[in-house]
Amino acid sequence: MVRTVDYSPRGTCSVKMTLQIDDANDVIQDFQVLGGCDGNLKGIRQLVKGRNAKEVMDALSGIKCGFKNTSCPDQLSKAIAKYYEEKNHD
Numbered sequence: 389m390v391r392t393v394d395y396s397p398r399g400t401c402s403v404k405m406t407l408q409i410d411d412a413n414d415v416i417q418d419f420q421v422l423g424g425c426d427g428n429l430k431g432i433r434q435l436v437k438g439r440n441a442k443e444v445m446d447a448l449s450g451i452k453c454g455f456k457n458t459s460c461p462d463q464l465s466k467a468i469a470k471y472y473e474e475k476n477h478d
Contacts, residue, residue, distance in 0.1 A: 390417055393474065395467035399458040400424060405467045411475060414441045424460050432461060441468045 389412070395405040402424030408417040416436050421429045436444050445468040453459035 391471065391475065393467055393471045395463070395470055397458075397460065397463035397467075399456055400453065400460050400463050402429065402460050402463065405464060407464075407467055407471060409441050409468075409471050415439065416441055416444060419464070421460065429460060432464065436464070441471060444468060445472075 389410075390408050391411050393407040393409065395407070397403065397405055402421045404422040406418075406420045408419075409415065410417055416439055419433045419436050421433075445465045448461035449465040451459045451461045
């Protein structure tokens, strides 16, 4: 089953992230973002598709954008954490 996670990023230019993750093996099937730096986010999308969600979460957690305390990659790691919270509560 593919689980869809909608996430509202905080502290970034992006306003909505949507993840699709295969519950059977925790592999990211797709990643879409509304707002933010279009080219960078398209690049991130191509890099994370087909990868293990935990590996992506660990790799992106804590990345900052300029003077901000977060970034779109960091917010993606938080969206993946939300996925694991939801999965563990089912």
